[in-house]
Amino acid sequence: MTTRTEETGPSGAAYNAFLAVCPSLMLLDRLANKWVVLVLCALGGDAEKAPDVPAAPTALRYSELARLLSGVSQKMLTQTLRSLERDGLLTRTVVPTVPVTVTYELTDLGLSLLGVVRRLREWAQSHMDDVLAHREKYDARA
Amino acid sequence: MTTRTEETGPSGAAYNAFLAVCPSLMLLDRLANKWVVLVLCALGGDAEKAPDVPAAPTALRYSELARLLSGVSQKMLTQTLRSLERDGLLTRTVVPTVPVTVTYELTDLGLSLLGVVRRLREWAQSHMDDVLAHREKYDARA
């Protein structure tokens, strides 16, 4: 038991992200990240789809991810992929062709998180107009 | 039509967070933030509850928020609250007692986002052990 919040046994539910000392706060910090959300959504098949296509999870190459996330630098992309691999959310597969081919694919754990972050991206897109309207009003009365 | 991705009319769904030029990417950057998640969850009533309490949304004072988010600095808290107010996710109410009392409460828009970020925090807490286990394995083989 390293830094749990309580001693309720090994059956989980003992973490509390509100506590500064709890590791789940650091995890939340990792997950609540623009590039993490977009990488997961890309591997979930959400990018470049017609609105009616079901968006099935798929393996993607490094260069494909770099293209789909149009604003990302290779440094941020690599860094994000490494941390997600370390946390067990995706797998990195090197195919020794020449030149090398590297593919990334969501694990079951990553798929379970995909369901959450996908809704976050959808929310951002679908409520963009509301937010923009509120901002205008807020900035106007200042 | 400022920076939409397509011209599909004024009925929304035209934003695409994968595009670097799209404002929804910036919005996602705002929302995908540790303190945003925790402030919303706190105002959603998720903090300091017994596991079986339903967690109903509630108005909170500045000092209460500061106490619930144990690791936050007043600067980050104020900054987070301001941006959320500007985006129309919460309301700031000043009661002219002496000394002043300021309460924050989620708007309907904020409540709809609460449903999303709440799941993100829950995921982080409930899958903490899985992630920790993967990290150990990853670090061991390096």
Added chain:
DNA sequence: CGGAATCCTAACCGATACTG
């Protein structure tokens, strides 16, 4: 192709002090 390594700047963010 898929990175790693280096440099460098901008921003984030905490600590402190002050205000209505």
Added chain:
DNA sequence: CAGTATCGGTTAGGATTCCG
């Protein structure tokens, strides 16, 4: 109580170069 203002350290993160 609920902030604002300022300062300064740390880091995020872009640009560039090089490697297997």
